[in-house]
Amino acid sequence: MAVGNAIKQQVRQTGMADPRPVKPLEFDGPLPQPTKDMQQIRADLDRAGYAIAAEVITAAKAREMRDFLAAEIARDEAIDEERVRRFYTDSDDLNRRMSGAELVNRHAFFRDILEHELPLQITRELLGPQTHNESYLIHSYGANVTRPGSAQQAIHRDRGGNVPLSAGAAQTRFIWCLDDFVEENGATRMVPGSHRDTEPQSWTVQYESVPAEAPAGSVLIYTDMLLHGTGANVSAGLERAGVIVGYCPPWWKPMINFPMTTDPQVLKGSSTTLRQLLGYSSVAIGFDEPWTHAPQAVKDLLVTPTMEW
Template sequence: MLAPLLATVDPQQALQDLATHGAAILRDALSPAAVREVRQKLLAGVAVSEADGVPTRGYPFDADTHNQRVFHLFNLDPIFAELIRRPVALRFVQHLLGPDFLISNFSANITAPGSQRMQMHADQGYVPSPWPAQPLACNVAWLLDDFTPENGGTRYVPGSQHFGHNPDPALEQTSVAISAPAGSLLIMDGRVWHQTGDNQTQDVQRAALFGYYVRRWLRPQINWNAALWPSTVAGLDPEFLHLLGFYSGNVELQVPNGRRAPVHPPAGLSTLTPSFALGPQDAAGGR
């Protein structure tokens, strides 16, 4: 049996935890003031999302309507586009997926009192088994509240990234709840079995942002061309649009679009390096 997964401030220890557990917790990725700001913007975005016709409750992957999901975060405030590409998060994405990846989704999960557990799953569960030795996807979550066993903190099966297939009901009972303070990053290998926990409290919400990344040849969960408002796209730089897949396929290969409107890749795309999309990382390892 593996030792309990503990939060750490050491990125190297977090990488070791990823290899062993399939998950890692990096403390202090956000300051308390930043947590308050992001949480406030998220809650304000709930009403904006619903007014835009994107419901926040009642999705089939949740057991009830207590759980709240907020999609298309980039439309709601610029802070979300800034968060998902922070070096402190992307260093783990690059470690798991290499330099060529896409932002597949970025959404929020807010568990409310009484919400039940999500179905156990793996984030690359759409891939036929046996799975390859390296992950095809990963999830990096920004915790905006403390995660506890009582308030719906994510549950996972330690070491399940080595099983090579989707969850086995006989082994799901070995799941454990993740405990971590607000402001932490929760990093999960795309093969690890996990689920939203049940919120057993009377009056405590648990909010987190989940950045889902995939290898660049996989289709993203979200069609960003359709989901993002024109005003949002206009405010995003070419490097970020590249991470969203706007310059994938024929554009990367610079194949003409014929009579359709041309899409011009930014200068340097044909000789892409990791720094093109990720930007400079500081000497402290991206923190």
């Protein structure tokens, strides 16, 4: 069922070579590699604008999650393919997306990763404390599965073009690698150093980029300052499942209204942290607006906006 007027993806592939001039990388030094060392992760984020956290979940857990996701996508696809394709920034119909609203409803592991210590720690560090210590929110959430033949996504920032770069990072971004990310199957392409650009991005150049290759169970970390995009899947038979999460300050409008999209049953017994991240609170400053017309099951989930984490 279509909701609202979200812009649909249009197939942009023309079958012709991209005529735009290439903007070469202007990045010196080694590219970020998978690491478990938090100091290295911080240094890579600062220097390159992205980092690769290794072994955040086990390869076995990643496989369990990707198999579950594949089965859910197959189930949705059988009902209506439009549910899981035509994300508005994708370049063709081949890869598959699943909205974070669905992920939250469908399995505990897609709720648990939202409150994993790694993204929470990085978000605290990169976005800084908020007024009255109000909690951050999940800004955006979804799975992206590249399939053989799917084209590269246009290089972009996860940020509205009208938000000046001088405002700094407004979102921390995390891609949970559920498969091995390799160049061949569409590992996310990054433009290292672009988090320091002072000019808005241009659509008339092709940015030279590098693949963020990472074993299943890793997490790619960046912010909405970094130019990046899904890689082309040129493999013969490898899918590449990634789950993408963005965190934003409480004054930024999240893309998903979780209290309206989540089955209250799945949040029974959930932590205050998760509920805060999903927006089950009023605000720390201003009127404490009562949720007068919310169903009782939703009211029962409400928590304080003051960050527990």
